[in-house]
Amino acid sequence: MGKNILVLGEIRRGKILNVTYELIGKAKELAVKKNEKVSVLLLFDSIDKKPEYLFGFGADKVICIKNKSLFFFNQEIQISVISHMIKNINPEIVLCGATSSGRTILPAVAGKINTGLTADCTGLDIEESSGLLLQTRPAIGGNIMATIKTPNHRPQMATVRPKTFSIPQRIDKSGEIEYINLDKKFFESKIKNLSFTDLNSDEKNIQDLDVIVSGGKGLKRAETFKTLYNLAELLNGGVGASRPTVEAKWIKYPHQVGLSGKVVSPKLYFAIGISGAVQHLAGMQTSEFIVAINKDPDCPIFKVCDIGFVGDLFQVLPKLITAIKEKKRF
Amino acid sequence: MKIIVLIKQVPDTDNVKLDTKTGTMIREGLGTIINPLDLNAIEEAKKISEIIPSEINVITMGPPAAEEAIKEAIAMGADKGYLVSDRKFAGSDSWATSMVLAETIKKTGNFDLILAGEKAIDGETGQVGPEVASMLDIPFSTYITNISVKDNGVEVVRTVEDGYQNQFLPFPCLLTVLSNINEPSIPNLEGKIKARKYISDKIDSSKLKIEDEYLGLKGSPTRVVKISTPKIQRQSSIYKGSEIDDGIKDLIKELQKMALI
Numbered sequence: 001m002g003k004n005i006l007v008l009g010e011i012r013r014g015k016i017l018n019v020t021y022e023l024i025g026k027a028k029e030l031a032v033k034k035n036e037k038v039s040v041l042l043l044f045d046s047i048d049k050k051p052e053y054l055f056g057f058g059a060d061k062v063i064c065i066k067n068k069s070l071f072f073f074n075q076e077i078q079i080s081v082i083s084h085m086i087k088n089i090n091p092e093i094v095l096c097g098a099t100s101s102g103r104t105i106l107p108a109v110a111g112k113i114n115t116g117l118t119a120d121c122t123g124l125d126i127e128e129s130s131g132l133l134l135q136t137r138p139a140i141g142g143n144i145m146a147t148i149k150t151p152n153h154r155p156q157m158a159t160v161r162p163k164t165f166s167i168p169q170r171i172d173k174s175g176e177i178e179y180i181n182l183d184k185k186f187f188e189s190k191i192k193n194l195s196f197t198d199l200n201s202d203e204k205n206i207q208d209l210d211v212i213v214s215g216g217k218g219l220k221r222a223e224t225f226k227t228l229y230n231l232a233e234l235l236n237g238g239v240g241a242s243r244p245t246v247e248a249k250w251i252k253y254p255h256q257v258g259l260s261g262k263v264v265s266p267k268l269y270f271a272i273g274i275s276g277a278v279q280h281l282a283g284m285q286t287s288e289f290i291v292a293i294n295k296d297p298d299c300p301i302f303k304v305c306d307i308g309f310v311g312d313l314f315q316v317l318p319k320l321i322t323a324i325k326e327k328k329r330f
Numbered sequence: 331m332k333i334i335v336l337i338k339q340v341p342d343t344d345n346v347k348l349d350t351k352t353g354t355m356i357r358e359g360l361g362t363i364i365n366p367l368d369l370n371a372i373e374e375a376k377k378i379s380e381i382i383p384s385e386i387n388v389i390t391m392g393p394p395a396a397e398e399a400i401k402e403a404i405a406m407g408a409d410k411g412y413l414v415s416d417r418k419f420a421g422s423d424s425w426a427t428s429m430v431l432a433e434t435i436k437k438t439g440n441f442d443l444i445l446a447g448e449k450a451i452d453g454e455t456g457q458v459g460p461e462v463a464s465m466l467d468i469p470f471s472t473y474i475t476n477i478s479v480k481d482n483g484v485e486v487v488r489t490v491e492d493g494y495q496n497q498f499l500p501f502p503c504l505l506t507v508l509s510n511i512n513e514p515s516i517p518n519l520e521g522k523i524k525a526r527k528y529i530s531d532k533i534d535s536s537k538l539k540i541e542d543e544y545l546g547l548k549g550s551p552t553r554v555v556k557i558s559t560p561k562i563q564r565q566s567s568i569y570k571g572s573e574i575d576d577g578i579k580d581l582i583k584e585l586q587k588m589a590l591i
Contacts, residue, residue, distance in 0.1 A: 110424075252510075
């Protein structure tokens with residue numbers, strides 16, 4: 001096999017994450033420009049789809065490593081296996097989801113194999129003149145977009161934010177499957193996984209939701225979040241929060257949107273009683289549609305919204321909820 | 331025990347204002363602070379040292395002015411600070427930064443635990459912690475929201491997208507922490523007095539075993555080739571006073587378009 005782009009698929013407790021399909025699709029696009037092949041590396045114990053399923057998204061080859069110790073995430077094992085496989089496969093480019101796992105493993109791999117890594121990319125392209133990977137990422141709170149190259153080191157590695165690229169339409173296509181047996185020393189670790197507790201439904205990851213209803217200090221008290229939950233439920237969404245409300249312990253940290261919390265990009269984002277500090281905007285300004293409710297007509301959130309209500313949220317919000325309920329009834 | 335805390339001085343982006351015309355950050359007059367998550371790391375080191383007496387060393391790489399960040403860490407309760415500074419380090423990417431920090435750590439002797447913030451608010455890569463651990467060849471974990479110290483290592487909680495993962499790591503190891511691990515305390519008077527007189531240990535390239543070709547911009551595998559300031563264009567419709575009812579009608583239409591209701 002000639003030069004290739006390697007996608008590190010992510011299988012979390014037996015389930016292939018969507019970012020894997022997104023990255024295979026993007027890798028295929030880049031591979032066509034470079035006349036290269038797309039390989040996918042899968043580390044798992046159990047898997048919810050046959051590895052062959054990935055061909056239809058653009059994979060030319062799927063390399064599988066199956067081991068009991070790969071069911072729960074163990075960074076040490078992932079790093080030793082992936083570093084070894086990258087040396088063997090010798091790809092031009094390595095792409096991985098910028099999930100908690102990818103953001104943990106890849107920097108350590110970069111340190112082991114001495115190459116560059118660009119974090120949290122939101123754009124990838126091939127430079128025509130050089131054939132190099134152009135990696136674009138937001139910096140300083142999304143106020144700057146930096147395009148980064150890795151001119152002399154190989155592979156060129158990037159972690160890519162989930163949902164940056166869409167999942168390609170699956171086509172009928174075949175490819176090659178290879179199972180690799182590695183020495184058992186690769187699966188030994190000084191780190192012990194003791195237990196795993198799922199988030200309860202209230203804590204479900206807001207990054208996965210299409211609708212997020214976020215509240216800020218303008219809510220005045222913790223109880224107001226209940227109204228936000230009502231609105232979120234009507235739209236099958238979840239609740240987000242600004243940093244001050246989390247610091248005031250009105251709501252838990254997993255809900256925090258912004259630089260020091262989660263970066264979200266839903267179809268619809270409500271900023272309710274949130275003025276729009278840069279730290280918050282950086283976490284939500286790429287949402288497809290933004291609705292803001294705030295008393296202060298001059299606050300920055302109105303600069304980034306699609307629809308803005310200058311008014312008392314305690315009046316606007318009930319009106320909105322009533323109107324939605326009304327529509328849903330018919 | 332010896333605990334090392336890696337800290338970074340960053341622009342105070344919390345107080346940043348945006349230029350409403352260009353949409354860019356107004357950087358003039360912006361102060362510097364210790365990266366907020368690094369404050370959590372310092373605080374956690376202090377909490378651990380209250381249970382198991384520990385020496386807390388902070389290490390920062392940056393311009394000479396980063397001495398301020400070390401003083402602040404001393405005021406918070408750190409025992410010793412290293413300022414890693416050299417013109418040759420300028421332009422370092424995360425690989426080159428990690429290389430310098432890893433070599434500095436080796437130079438400062440044995441340690442049990444390294445703590446760092448999960449990411450810095452300016453670069454936001456979150457890469458330096460794992461990369462330093464990898465170069466030191468020690469186990470590490472990330473997104474930590476709870477640490478309990480055991481005889482020969484730490485039990486930690488990693489808070490990730492779908493849950494809480496409990497792990498055990500033996501010493502020596504490195505952990506990167508999230509903000510809800512603790513609440514950083516405000517320096518007391520005693521700490522402030524200590525910090526005022528404190529002078530950090532200075533480390534420059536001559537003290538580290540790294541060839542010049544691996545330092546700074548020259549030693550960085552990645553290159554920033556373009557910076558642009560994106561302007562997200564939105565047709566903002568703003569409704570106030572008596573227009574609000576119309577606004578709600580318009581919003582309902584949008585929700586229907588999005589097939590949400």
